Structures are given as structure tokens and as C-alpha cells.
Amino acid sequence: MSILIDNKTRLLVQGITGGEGSFHTQRAIEYGTKVVAGVTPGKGGSQTLGVPVFNTVEAAVKETGANTSMIFVPAAFAADAILEAADAGIPLVVCITEGIPVSDMVMAHEYLKGKSTRLIGPNCPGLISPGKSKVGLMAGEIHLPGNVGVVSRSGTLTYEAVAQLTSLGIGQSTCVGIGGDPLPGNTFVDILELFQKDKDTKAVVLIGEIGGTMEQDAAEFIKNKMTKPIVAFVAGATAPPGRRMGHAGAIISGSSGRAQDKMAALAAAKATIAPSPAEIGLTMKKVLKKM
Amino acid sequence: MKIHEYQAKMLLAEFGIPVPKGVVATTPAEAKKIAAELGGKVAIKAQVYAGGRGKAGGIKVANTPEEAEKLAGQIIGTRLVTHQTTPEGVPVSKVLVEKAVTAERELYLSIIVDNVSRMPVMMASEAGGMDIEEVARVSPEKILRVYIDQAVGFQAFQGRKLAYGMNLSPAQVRPATSLMTNLYKLFQAKDCSLAEINPLVVTTDGELIALDAKLNFEDNALFRHSDIEQLHDLEQEDPLEVRANELGVKNYIKMDGNIGCMVNGAGLAMAVMDLITLAGGRPANFLDIGTVNNPDRVVSAFKVFTTDPSVKAILVNIFGGMARVDVIAQGIVEAHKQMDVRVPLVVRLAGTNVHEGKRILAESKLNFIEATDFYDAARKAVAAAKGGKN
Numbered sequence: 148m149s150i151l152i153d154n155k156t157r158l159l160v161q162g163i164t165g166g167e168g169s170f171h172t173q174r175a176i177e178y179g180t181k182v183v184a185g186v187t188p189g190k191g192g193s194q195t196l197g198v199p200v201f202n203t204v205e206a207a208v209k210e211t212g213a214n215t216s217m218i219f220v221p222a223a224f225a226a227d228a229i230l231e232a233a234d235a236g237i238p239l240v241v242c243i244t245e246g247i248p249v250s251d252m253v254m255a256h257e258y259l260k261g262k263s264t265r266l267i268g269p270n271c272p273g274l275i276s277p278g279k280s281k282v283g284l285m286a287g288e289i290h291l292p293g294n295v296g297v298v299s300r301s302g303t304l305t306y307e308a309v310a311q312l313t314s315l316g317i318g319q320s321t322c323v324g325i326g327g328d329p330l331p332g333n334t335f336v337d338i339l340e341l342f343q344k345d346k347d348t349k350a351v352v353l354i355g356e357i358g359g360t361m362e363q364d365a366a367e368f369i370k371n372k373m374t375k376p377i378v379a380f381v382a383g384a385t386a387p388p389g390r391r392m393g394h395a396g397a398i399i400s401g402s403s404g405r406a407q408d409k410m411a412a413l414a415a416a417k418a419t420i421a422p423s424p425a426e427i428g429l430t431m432k433k434v435l436k437k438m
Numbered sequence: 439m440k441i442h443e444y445q446a447k448m449l450l451a452e453f454g455i456p457v458p459k460g461v462v463a464t465t466p467a468e469a470k471k472i473a474a475e476l477g478g479k480v481a482i483k484a485q486v487y488a489g490g491r492g493k494a495g496g497i498k499v500a501n502t503p504e505e506a507e508k509l510a511g512q513i514i515g516t517r518l519v520t521h522q523t524t525p526e527g528v529p530v531s532k533v534l535v536e537k538a539v540t541a542e543r544e545l546y547l548s549i550i551v552d553n554v555s556r557m558p559v560m561m562a563s564e565a566g567g568m569d570i571e572e573v574a575r576v577s578p579e580k581i582l583r584v585y586i587d588q589a590v591g592f593q594a595f596q597g598r599k600l601a602y603g604m605n606l607s608p609a610q611v612r613p614a615t616s617l618m619t620n621l622y623k624l625f626q627a628k629d630c631s632l633a634e635i636n637p638l639v640v641t642t643d644g645e646l647i648a649l650d651a652k653l654n655f656e657d658n659a660l661f662r663h664s665d666i667e668q669l670h671d672l673e674q675e676d677p678l679e680v681r682a683n684e685l686g687v688k689n690y691i692k693m694d695g696n697i698g699c700m701v702n703g704a705g706l707a708m709a710v711m712d713l714i715t716l717a718g719g720r721p722a723n724f725l726d727i728g729t730v731n732n733p734d735r736v737v738s739a740f741k742v743f744t745t746d747p748s749v750k751a752i753l754v755n756i757f758g759g760m761a762r763v764d765v766i767a768q769g770i771v772e773a774h775k776q777m778d779v780r781v782p783l784v785v786r787l788a789g790t791n792v793h794e795g796k797r798i799l800a801e802s803k804l805n806f807i808e809a810t811d812f813y814d815a816a817r818k819a820v821a822a823a824k825g826g827k828n
Contacts, residue, residue, distance in 0.1 A: 166731075167729075222658065223661065223662075246658045247658060248629055248656055248658045248659035248662075249551050249629075249631065249656050249658065249659070250551075250626065250629050250656065250659065251659075252556070253551060253556060253557065253558065253588060254588050256556040256557075257557075257587070257588040257589060272759060284759045285759055286758070286759060286789050286790050289789070299705070300705060301703060301704065301705020301706060301709075302703050302705065302706075302759060303701075303702050303703030303705065303706035303757045303759060303789075304703060304705035304706040304708075304709050305705075306706075306757045306759055306788075306789060307706060307709070307757055307788075307812060310757075310788065327704055327705065329551070329553050330551070330553060330556050354705070356704070356705050356708065357708070359553050360553070360554065361553075364554075380709075382705045382706075382708040382709040382712060383705075383708040383711075383712070384712050384715070385708075385711045385712050385714075385715040385721070386708045386711060386724060394489075394546075394548070394570050394571050394574075394634065394636060395548040395549075395550040395561060395632055395634055396550065396632070397571045397574070398548075398561060398570070398571060398574040398581060399550060399552060399559070399561075423712065423713060423716055423813065424709035424712060424713060424812070424813075425713060425811060425812060425813035
């Protein structure tokens with residue numbers, strides 16, 4: 148098993164005819180993902196990469212039974228694309244687009260409340276269930292099917308971690324990049340919940356970053372709800388302190404944004420902290436040995 | 439993006455929020471003239487992109503136009519060092535000359551987007567002023583919050599809740615609610631990331647006035663606010679960051695070490711900086727080069743590195759996903775053709791099109807140190823910077 152995507156995933160790509168959209172659609176197809184439709188307004192009725200293109204998500208879903216969408220639409224229009232996918236009832240929407248204005252995402256989250264659509268991203272590398280389906284930007288070949296779940300706020304740092312795992316022969320059930328946006332759809336807790344339930348996931352790698360309180364929320368969840376071991380790393384212990392947001396930023400998050408505070412919270416929840424980003428794989432190997 | 443206080447106050451006034459009478463001055467003579475026109479006691483306030491001005495001597499009070507001229511002369515043309523700036527401080531080339539306001543109470547009011555609820559939150563406190571962060575830490579109950587529902591916007595009842603919560607008098611509740619409504623309108627209309635009035639004073643006449651204001655704007659939304667974008671004062675930013683931005687190198691932040699870093703992805707860039715520190719060195723910058731599909735941006739990044747005198751070694755760490763390693767390699771080779779790179783270069787490449795990238799570098803006969811993984815790269819860069827040829 149795996150979480151969120153597998154052999155039953157029928158992928159729709161919004162923005163399929165753009166440069167990045169078509170490049171990564173091609174690579175998803177090569178990996179074995181079932182790409183059933185594309186959407187580009189004005190290009191409905193055409194075909195690209197052997198995939199039928201529709202003007203609207205609604206029409207694409209009706210025709211092809213797509214159950215997952217991957218969005219490559221430019222930032223100024225991406226929130227609209229998220230709403231369109233949710234309106235068409237797509238259960239899983241993965242928004243790759245970077246640089247969406249926060250106010251657009253505030254509006255999108257409001258719209259998603261009470262709807263059944265799960266949003267991953269924006270500003271994320273997507274996800275992969277190795278050997279089954281790839282809905283994202285990651286190079287498929289660095290992955291190996293297996294039993295470790297990976298969830299991360301960072302794209303390229305996840306590739307590093309996955310490459311370490313694979314080189315040690317540790318395969319992955321699903322790797323999820325929840326994205327670096329300040330207002331992501333799914334958070335660590337949402338994904339940890341799924342990994343906890345997934346019977347083929349035996350342990351989880353969690354990669355956090357400075358800023359926000361998502362790692363502390365994850366720590367709380369791990370302490371109370373997780374029985375599977377967690378290996379964690381939080382990047383940015385030496386990063387420049389975030390650009391100051393007046394007093395309001397400090398009032399709302401206190402000191403919780405620092406890497407040290409996040410790692411301390413995760414350690415207190417019995418997660419094993421990797422001593423450096425170069426030792427995420429090794430740390431997981433030791434944890435698995437003890438199981 | 440930040441703007442100056444005087445610009446923030448112009449925007450507040452445009453949205454119907456009361457601010458003290460004042461005009462910006464760039465010379466002491468102008469300050470004198472403005473003070474004479476305003477009459478009576480005035481405040482002279484340094485216009486810089488940093489807080490903590492009061493404690494740092496950037497705000498002074500003048501009783502006469504002559505005194506205003508003298509005090510403005512002491513501030514304009516200097517560099518102001520506050521607890522929020524670097525030790526070099528920020529240049530002051532303008533002062534706001536403002537009619538002094540007699541405050542009876544100092545309140546706090548701000549709007550920011552709360553990442554947890556994913557909604558704008560308006561925060562208010564009757565303990566406004568310089569120590570508001572301390573108040574929030576010690577007595578968080580003194581910070582009142584209301585969350586703004588996008589479907590209906592800021593509501594009058596929320597304004598009343600905050601106004602009564604701050605113990606305003608019944609006559610002040612309506613103007614306070616209207617001020618809050620207007621602040622939210624401004625926040626939304628201009629895509630602010632922060633709107634903060636601190637202090638919001640209650641004068642001895644019972645009027646509410648925004649005595650100091652800070653507005654920050656969402657960088658990602660500037661494309662639809664050219665009026666705001668042109669307010670940006672580049673003089674207030676780090677010169678290397680400005681240079682990088684002009685060259686199209688976004689996500690560059692100057693730091694105090696000596697290893698120039700080029701990495702793809704913010705998380706990986708931070709991890710590489712962590713590894714450099716672990717290896718006993720210090721990064722000269724943070725740089726997420728992003729998705730590179732054209733060698734020019736890599737060349738531009740090298741231009742920034744070669745302009746930075748503190749850079750004693752350059753570390754390139756790329757794990758290609760969306761970014762293509764071969765294009766990065768082309769950029770590195772091109773940069774060495776275009777400029778004299780005198781410091782050692784450490785390169786670690788992995789991911790999409792890595793073999794092609796390595797071939798390009800090998801065939802270029804470029805003198806560089808190859809690293810096998812990112813920790814290896816960090817260690818080699820630290821060693822190179824220490825025994826550097828430069």
C-alpha cells in the first residue's frame with residue numbers, strides 16, 4: 148500500500164500545454180502514471196503527449212474519470228485553478244505553482260472549507276508512491292519501493308533524503324512534499340495521520356524548515372497519536388532570521404519559528420533527530436534496526 | 439516589501455484613517471519650513487526600514503522651527519543603528535516632520551495572515567507602544583484577536599468587540615470600529631502582508647490617531663500593485679541584495695561569512711548552510727537559485743559572488759528536479775569565460791541530467807573541486823576558504 152496515490156490514480160494536468168506542465172507530464176507518463184486528461188482553456192479538443200486536452204476541469208472529469216489533479220498554471224491564475232478542480236469534485240489536488248499571492252490562497256482555503264477536496268501545496272514538488280505513480284517533479288529513478296514514508300516542506304532537500312535512503316537500500320511507501328508556501332493545503336499532521344493508518348508504512352521521515360508552527364503541531368500529534376517511529380530534521384538552524392514582520396509576526400509565533408525550538412519539540416515527542424541533513428538516511432537505518 | 443512610515447501614513451489617510459499632520463523633509467532647511475507651517479511642537483522622525491528608532495535616537499522633539507532645523511541636521515545624512523539593523527545601520531536621507539500629539543493612551547492594532555487558521559487576524563491591545571512584544575509574551579491575554587472570514591469581511595461586531603475589549607469610552611467605539619474596518623480595507627486592497635499601527639493613540643481630546651504605522655506588502659502580489667512597487671526605497675536594502683535582484687537573482691540574502699553558496703531550493707540551501715556551519719565555516723549568503731532553465735541566471739549569481747569581497751570560496755550544490763543540472767553546468771562554464779573568478783570553486787551535482795552536467799564541466803577544463811555529496815561539498819568549501827588562494 149501507499150498513501151494518496153497508487154495504481155488507481157487517474158491524473159489530470161491543469162496547464163498541460165505550458166513548458167513545465169508538458170515536461171513533467173511527459174516524465175510522469177514515462178514513470179508509469181496514468182495521465183488521463185489535460186486542461187488548458189482554449190485548447191480543448193486537441194491532444195498533447197497522447198493525452199486529450201479539455202477546456203474545463205468539469206468536462207475532463209466527466210469524460211475521463213480523473214481523480215487527481217496536478218496544477219502547473221502560472222501564479223496569477225493558480226488559485227482559480229485550485230477552485231476549479233475542487234468545484235469539479237476532484238478528491239486530490241496537487242498544486243506545484245510557486246509564488247501565489249497569500250490573499251489568493253486565503254480565499255482558496257475559505258472555498259475549500261467543507262469540501263472533500265484535499266489540497267497538497269502550493270509551491271510543492273508533489274508526491275510519489277515509488278513503482279506505482281508519480282504526481283510531481285522529483286526524479287523517479289532516485290526512489291525505491293518500500294516501507295518508509297517521507298513528508299517534507301522542502302523539495303530538493305527531500306531528494307537528498309530520499310537518495311540517502313535509497314542508497315542504503317531503504318525503500319519508500321510514499322514521499323509527499325507539502326510545499327514551502329506559508330499557507331499550505333495539507334500540513335505535516337494531515338500526512339502523518341495517513342502514514343499512521345497505512346499498513347505498509349513502518350516508519351516516517353519528517354523534514355521541516357524554520358518559520359511557522361507546523362513542526363510543533365506535528366510533535367503534538369506524534370506524541371499523542373503516532374505509534375510508528377519518526378526520524379526528523381529541521382533545516383535552517385544557521386539561516387538568516389526571517390525578514391521581520393513588525394511586532395505582529397513576533398506576537399503571533401513567539402520564538403517557535405526557530406529550527407532549534409522545532410527540533411526540541413520533535414525530540415520531546417520521541418522523534419529521532421538526524422544530527423545533520425547528511426545523516427537522515429543513516430539515522431533511519433539505525434531506527435529500523437531497533438524495530 | 440517594506441515602505442517608509444510617511445508613505446504608510448499617506449496610504450492610511452487615503453483610506454480614511456486619522457494620522458498626525460506632517461510632511462517629509464530631505465534637508466534641515468525644509469524641516470524648519472515645515473515646522474513653522476505646522477506651528478508649535480513637532481516630532482522629527484528618521485525614515486528608515488527598521489524598527490527601534492526611538493531608543494536609537496532616530497526620533498526627536500523640537501519646540502521651535504530653529505530647533506527642528508538643528509535636530510533634522512543631526513539625523514539626515516547619518517546612519518541609524520537600531521537593534522533591528524546590522525552594526526553598520528541604515529542610511530537616513532529623509533525625516534518626517536510631524537505635529538506633536540499629546541497621547542492619553544497608547545493602543546496597538548495590527549492585521550497579519552495567521553498561518554494556522556489561514557485567515558487574516560486583527561490583533562488589538564490596550565498595552566500598545568514599544569514593549570508590545572514583551573506584553574504578548576508575559577500576558578498574552580492582553581492581546582485581543584478576531585479572525586476575518588473571507589465570505590463576509592471584517593464586521594462591525596468584531597470592531598466593537600476589540601474596541602470594548604480595549605476599554606475605549608462609548609463615544610470612541612464607533613470611530614474605532616470604522617478605523618479598523620478601513621485598515622482591513624487597506625490590507626486587502628493593497629495585498630499587505632502586515633498592517634500595524636503602534637501606537638494607536640487616544641489624544642487628550644479623545645481622538646484616535648495612528649501615531650506610527652508599518653505597512654509591508656506581499657512580494658508575490660506586487661505584479662498587481664505597480665503604485666506600491668514604485669515606493670520601494672532601494673537605498674534601505676543591502677547593496678549586494680539590490681545588485682542580485684537587478685541581475686534577476688531572486689532569493690539572495692547577504693550573510694556574514696565567506697563561502698558564497700548557490701543551491702537550488704530554499705530548504706536545501708538552508709541545509710547546505712547548516713552543513714557549512716557544522717564543518718566549521720560560515721556562509722556569505724543564502725541563495726536559492728530556483729528552477730534554472732537558462733544558464734544566464736547562474737552567470738548572474740557568479741557576478742554577485744565576484745562583487746562580494748568577503749567571498750573566499752564558492753560552493754555550488756544542485757540536486758536537479760525541476761532545475762536541470764546540465765544547464766547549471768553550462769552556466770558555470772560561461773561565468774568563468776565572462777569573468778575572472780579568483781576563488782576556489784566546489785561543485786556537487788546530482789539529479790536530473792547529472793551525467794550531462796558532469797561531462798560539460800569535465801570537458802571545459804575548468805579548475806574546480808568536485809564533491810560527492812553535500813556534506814563533502816561543505817567540508818571542501820570550508821577548507822578551500824581557509825587556505826584560499828585569495
